[in-house]
Amino acid sequence: xKKIIVIPGDGIGQEITASAVKVLQKVDEKFKLGxxxxxxxxxxxxxxxxxxxxxxxxxxxxxxxxxVLFGAVGGKKWDSLPVxxxxxxxxxxLRKGLGLFANLRPTKVYPELINSSPLKPELVGGSDLxxxxxxxxxxxxxxxxxxxxxxxxxxxWDTEIYSVPEIExxxxxxxxxxxxxxxxxxxxxxxxxxxxxxLWRKVVVDVAKHFPDVELNHLxxxxxxxxxxxxxxxxxxxxxxxxxxxxxxxxAAVIGGSIGLMPSASIGELTSLYEPIxxxxxxxxxxxLANPMGTILSAAMLLRYSLRQEAxxxxxxxxxxxxxxxxxxxxxxxxxGFKKVGTAQVTEIICDNL
Ligand code: NAD
Numbered sequence: 001x002k003k004i005i006v007i008p009g010d011g012i013g014q015e016i017t018a019s020a021v022k023v024l025q026k027v028d029e030k031f032k033l034g035x036x037x038x039x040x041x042x043x044x045x046x047x048x049x050x051x052x053x054x055x056x057x058x059x060x061x062x063x064x065x066x067x068v069l070f071g072a073v074g075g076k077k078w079d080s081l082p083v084x085x086x087x088x089x090x091x092x093x094l095r096k097g098l099g100l101f102a103n104l105r106p107t108k109v110y111p112e113l114i115n116s117s118p119l120k121p122e123l124v125g126g127s128d129l130x131x132x133x134x135x136x137x138x139x140x141x142x143x144x145x146x147x148x149x150x151x152x153x154x155x156x157w158d159t160e161i162y163s164v165p166e167i168e169x170x171x172x173x174x175x176x177x178x179x180x181x182x183x184x185x186x187x188x189x190x191x192x193x194x195x196x197x198x199l200w201r202k203v204v205v206d207v208a209k210h211f212p213d214v215e216l217n218h219l220x221x222x223x224x225x226x227x228x229x230x231x232x233x234x235x236x237x238x239x240x241x242x243x244x245x246x247x248x249x250x251x252a253a254v255i256g257g258s259i260g261l262m263p264s265a266s267i268g269e270l271t272s273l274y275e276p277i278x279x280x281x282x283x284x285x286x287x288x289l290a291n292p293m294g295t296i297l298s299a300a301m302l303l304r305y306s307l308r309q310e311a312x313x314x315x316x317x318x319x320x321x322x323x324x325x326x327x328x329x330x331x332x333x334x335x336x337g338f339k340k341v342g343t344a345q346v347t348e349i350i351c352d353n354l
Pocket of ligand 1: 012071072073074075076088091259260261275277278279280281282283284289290291292294332
């Protein structure tokens with residue numbers, strides 16, 4: 001048996017994880033995966049029940065699981081709580097507790113939704129890239145000073161630190177991931193200016209020697225930001241540090257045109273966590289309006305990266321492709337001439353397409 005911990009969280013998290021579990025159950029029937037589900041709370045929902053956004057018990061259950069499927073957390077109701085009790089703290093607790101060192105964010109431009117992209121169709125058509133972002137190191141976690149006086153002037157500073165093992169770990173993951181895809185890695189750094197980036201580049205080159213069948217190139221982050229909008233089709237896997245990955249993955253997310261369709265994976269040493277990139281969308285929660293595709297595609301990533309069930313993952317992705325090609329649209333991606341459906345119905349259609 002393979003144990004999946006499902007954490008619906010808040011807002012539309014409840015609806016979209018229910019959809020993803022339905023699709024997983026259907027794919028399990030077909031591929032005999034032996035999936036088992038256990039549910040835990042996080043975010044505001046956990047705060048209401050237990051007085052904390054993430055209990056130790058929930059974290060322990062995740063540590064023992066084969067994979068974690070996460071919905072979303074957050075809502076106005078909890079915005080005025082002290083920082084340590086706010087729903088978002090659950091995400092940081094899981095990242096830290098599970099040692100989630102890499103964030104994987106695919107961006108795929110679906111031919112059927114090409115007009116939702118802010119970029120010209122001829123530029124984005126066929127784009128299919130994956131950003132592998134280092135998640136627990138670099139300037140977000142380095143030593144910092146909020147305020148100090150130097151010669152009577154106030155200043156503040158942050159520090160970018162990367163060690164060889166940290167860079168090796170994320171780079172290996174990027175190359176292994178590229179082998180499952182089109183076999184190309186672009187490493188993004190700022191080696192013309194930053195020492196930590198020069199080490200980054202040196203280690204990436206060393207790791208690449210173990211992957212002779214994967215092509216490697218390097219881009220400075222400023223050029224990478226331009227290339228993402230000028231010619232996103234050139235990319236397969238992009239590997240980069242925490243801060244550059246934070247910025248580039250949001251830039252890449254808009255290329256696809258709909259946040260409702262974007263999955264993500266956060267990879268840990270033992271357990272990994274899978275979630276859509278959007279939030280809890282309180283404005284549409286409980287109204288059968290949420291697009292569950294980002295969460296369903298996150299479940300496909302769970303099958304691919306945690307359970308090594310590539311065929312089952314591909315089957316889910318193909319079922320989503322067919323659903324879109326057949327003209328079914330949730331409200332967020334609906335335009336005239338297509339068939340509008342709610343969360344529950346689109347889930348049934350995806351299951352039927354499996
Ligand atoms: P959001 O992503 O929840 O929503 C932004 C807009 O996109 C809203 O109009 C929403 O209706 C729409 N939308 C989002 N997902 C959708 C889907 N699957 N289908 C259809 N429409 C969808 O961002 P927000 O409004 O800035 O934040 C709402 C709450 O979510 C906040 O409390 C925020 O802190 C939290 N949040 C949580 C996460 C997370 O859990 N990982 C991430 C981002 C924001």
